[in-house]
Amino acid sequence: xxxxxxxxxxxxxxxxxxxxxxxxxxxxxxxxxxxxxxxxxxxxxxxxxxxxxxxxxxxxxxxxxxxxxxxxxxxxxxxxxxxxxxxxxxxxxxxxxxxxxxxxxxxxxxxxxxxxxxxxxxxxxxxxxxxxxxxxxxxxxxxxxxxxxxxxxxxxxxxxxxxxxxxxxxxxxxxxxxxxxxxxxxxxxxxxxxxxxxxxxxxxxxxxxxxxxxxxxxxxxxxxxxxxxxxxxxxxxxxxxxxxxxxxxxxxxxxxxxxxxxxxxxxxxxxxxxx
Numbered sequence: 001x002x003x004x005x006x007x008x009x010x011x012x013x014x015x016x017x018x019x020x021x022x023x024x025x026x027x028x029x030x031x032x033x034x035x036x037x038x039x040x041x042x043x044x045x046x047x048x049x050x051x052x053x054x055x056x057x058x059x060x061x062x063x064x065x066x067x068x069x070x071x072x073x074x075x076x077x078x079x080x081x082x083x084x085x086x087x088x089x090x091x092x093x094x095x096x097x098x099x100x101x102x103x104x105x106x107x108x109x110x111x112x113x114x115x116x117x118x119x120x121x122x123x124x125x126x127x128x129x130x131x132x133x134x135x136x137x138x139x140x141x142x143x144x145x146x147x148x149x150x151x152x153x154x155x156x157x158x159x160x161x162x163x164x165x166x167x168x169x170x171x172x173x174x175x176x177x178x179x180x181x182x183x184x185x186x187x188x189x190x191x192x193x194x195x196x197x198x199x200x201x202x203x204x205x206x207x208x209x210x211x212x213x214x215x216x217x218x219x220x221x222x223x224x225x226x227x228x229x230x231x232x233x234x235x236x237x238x239x240x241x242x243x244x245x246x247x248x249x250x251x252x253x254x255x256x257x258x259x260x261x262x263x264x265x266x267x268x269x270x271x272x273x274x275x
Contacts, residue, residue, distance in 0.1 A: 161184035
């Protein structure tokens with residue numbers, strides 16, 4: 001059988017299921033704050049300078065406990081903005097040996113130049129996110145990546161992981177940043193064919209089987225990526241819905257099952273591509 005980059009990625013992700021019990025799943029949304037409060041890892045807020053921006057990019061960064069240099073993972077939040085849950089995902093990535101940086105992509109958009117926390121409700125955050133221009137998101141992700149990979153504790157390797165709206169941004173960023181080593185997409189839409197053609201790194205996707213709006217894009221994207229000679233390893237979890245990693249209590253247990261399977265596969269993929 002001919003071995004390709006895509007088949008290697010897929011086989012490596014599949015092998016992660018056997019080791020899944022050793023890789024704790026990030027908490028669902030209800031348990032995120034408590035998980036952060038008891039985390040032994042060092043997490044802090046930093047202001048990242050962004051060329052041409054009116055305000056710095058407020059970001060939460062978590063460091064792993066390791067003596068050698070660590071790869072960087074940029075955590076791209078959902079349409080709900082930079083929440084405690086997104087920060088808890090960053091913390092769990094740090095537990096697996098990555099420097100995780102979660103930028104608030106609403107930085108400078110809120111009242112008084114604030115970010116996600118400056119909005120009065122989740123609905124207000126969603127509305128604001130939808131008004132953020134795509135080129136601004138890519139600019140901010142570049143700034144977050146540049147900041148993180150220049151840290152003394154960082155290696156030269158970098159990846160992205162995004163959820164929902166952020167999953168789409170993770171996929172799109174892979175076609176914008178040629179220095180990226182890997183991209184993870186959790187239930188996010190794919191970019192256009194012109195962006196897919198520019199992707200230079202492997203992409204892994206994780207989707208809920210009942211999330212038809214997104215899941216229906218997987219097979220056409222897979223065919224297009226294969227045609228382009230790109231590495232794309234999608235995983236669809238039967239019975240799981242949209243946002244299953246955050247909403248683990250949903251879909252009568254299917255979301256929890258999907259989360260417990262998807263997370264070790266995610267970690268295996270990221271470790272393989274950033275080693």
